[in-house]
Amino acid sequence: MIQTSLDIETIRKDFPILNRQVNGKPLVYLDNAATSQTPRQVIDVIVDYYSNYNANIHRGVHALSQEATDAYEAARKKIQTHFNAAKTHEIIFTSGTTHSINLVANGFTSILKKDDEILVSAMEHHSNIVPWQMLCERTGAVLKVIPMNQEGELRMDAYKKLLSEHTKLVFCNHVSNALGTVNPIEEIIAEAHSVGAAVLVDGAQAAPHIKADVQKLDVDFYTASAHKTCGPTGVGMLYGKEEWLQKLPPYQGGGEMIAEVTFEKTTYADLPHKFEAGTPNICGGIAFGAALDYMNAIGFDAIAQYEEELLNYATEALLKIDGLKIYGTAKHKTAVISFNIDGIHPYDIGTILDKLGIAVRTGHHCAQPIMDFYGIPGTVRASFSFYNSKEEVDSLVEGVERARQMLL
Numbered sequence: 001m002i003q004t005s006l007d008i009e010t011i012r013k014d015f016p017i018l019n020r021q022v023n024g025k026p027l028v029y030l031d032n033a034a035t036s037q038t039p040r041q042v043i044d045v046i047v048d049y050y051s052n053y054n055a056n057i058h059r060g061v062h063a064l065s066q067e068a069t070d071a072y073e074a075a076r077k078k079i080q081t082h083f084n085a086a087k088t089h090e091i092i093f094t095s096g097t098t099h100s101i102n103l104v105a106n107g108f109t110s111i112l113k114k115d116d117e118i119l120v121s122a123m124e125h126h127s128n129i130v131p132w133q134m135l136c137e138r139t140g141a142v143l144k145v146i147p148m149n150q151e152g153e154l155r156m157d158a159y160k161k162l163l164s165e166h167t168k169l170v171f172c173n174h175v176s177n178a179l180g181t182v183n184p185i186e187e188i189i190a191e192a193h194s195v196g197a198a199v200l201v202d203g204a205q206a207a208p209h210i211k212a213d214v215q216k217l218d219v220d221f222y223t224a225s226a227h228k229t230c231g232p233t234g235v236g237m238l239y240g241k242e243e244w245l246q247k248l249p250p251y252q253g254g255g256e257m258i259a260e261v262t263f264e265k266t267t268y269a270d271l272p273h274k275f276e277a278g279t280p281n282i283c284g285g286i287a288f289g290a291a292l293d294y295m296n297a298i299g300f301d302a303i304a305q306y307e308e309e310l311l312n313y314a315t316e317a318l319l320k321i322d323g324l325k326i327y328g329t330a331k332h333k334t335a336v337i338s339f340n341i342d343g344i345h346p347y348d349i350g351t352i353l354d355k356l357g358i359a360v361r362t363g364h365h366c367a368q369p370i371m372d373f374y375g376i377p378g379t380v381r382a383s384f385s386f387y388n389s390k391e392e393v394d395s396l397v398e399g400v401e402r403a404r405q406m407l408l
């Protein structure tokens with residue numbers, strides 16, 4: 001029985017999309033690790049922006065531009081407070097985690113030398129692998145992989161052995177999107193710092209479940225995407241320690257990021273604008289702030305507790321299904337369940353679930369190396385949010401059992 005402090009019925013009323021039907025069945029949305037749904041409170045902020053003060057920021061003297069600038073900068077402040085960054089200008093607005101990582105990887109081109117080493121974890125999203133491979137191609141640096149065990153936990157013993165004075169950068173996700181593993185990033189960061197390496201933590205998958213404190217973690221870079229925390233797509237953030245952001249060159253050239261431009265020489269704007277070339281996703285940034293407000297009003301402790309109850313309830317029920325195997329059984333994980341049933345392709349299960357109105361993800365989840373590790377083509381992934389109900393878990397379990405009977 002789920003005992004929760006969250007009033008799920010009331011919370012669900014905030015999300016208009018949850019009233020929809022899919023294939024004649026009530027929508028059961030369990031693809032939250034790909035994109036979360038958007039509450040009315042955030043939708044209202046978006047409608048208000050375009051209805052009342054849509055204008056470009058930082059330029060105009062007119063009222064609308066001022067209002068837009070104030071709201072955008074207030075959102076930056078909210079993000080700073082949420083992640084407990086020391087300074088507002090340590091928060092850079094980006095289009096999302098992928099953009100944030102590419103910004104840092106590009107910046108290190110001028111810092112790394114041949115044979116410097118970069119460590120990445122074995123359970124990274126492609127967006128946290130490919131930019132580093134490209135960086136290695138540009139610089140001659142070497143990419144090394146921190147291995148994981150069968151449960152989907154990083155092997156910290158192996159990590160410590162990989163670290164040396166050659167290590168310049170360590171990249172790791174806070175939470176794996178494919179397995180749900182919560183990585184021991186505090187320890188990973190401390191060990192990396194002991195050899196003088198910088199650490200970027202990809203927080204895209206952690207941000208909806210865990211409130212990270214970047215100062216307490218002492219992390220050098222941390223990323224998040226609004227669309228996984230009840231906000232809109234196409235906006236996110238990069239946190240960077242001021243000293244690092246000063247050291248890195250700008251990523252893109254353009255308007256907004258300059259102090260002075262002549263054809264002979266351009267000087268760059270101060271942080272954070274140095275990294276924010278062009279007109280940003282203004283409405284998206286404001287809505288990102290509103291989404292964090294919404295989640296904080298519910299409370300991350302309550303969210304974590306409820307989601308853990310959902311995870312345990314769902315895990316127990318799914319494991320009763322014949323031939324079902326769960327990938328990612330770390331002791332510390334978020335509410336993500338990746339699974340397969342013996343002899344059935346994940347895509348076929350996903351297709352039948354869709355016919356029943358149940359949205360799950362199938363495939364490699366942008367983490368092909370993990371699938372190779374387990375020797376499987378992909379998995380079915382059900383990922384839960386605080387607005388999912390126990391009844392929805394029951395629908396999933398019934399749906400999977402039905403798919404098994406149809407397909408075997």
Ligand SMILES: *Cc1c(COP(=O)(O)O)cnc(C)c1O
Nearest residue numbers: 096097098125127177204205225
């Ligand atoms: C979603 C996700 C990303 C990519 O985020 P975008 O918003 O698509 O840029 C990167 N890493 C992890 C762990 C993710 O879950």
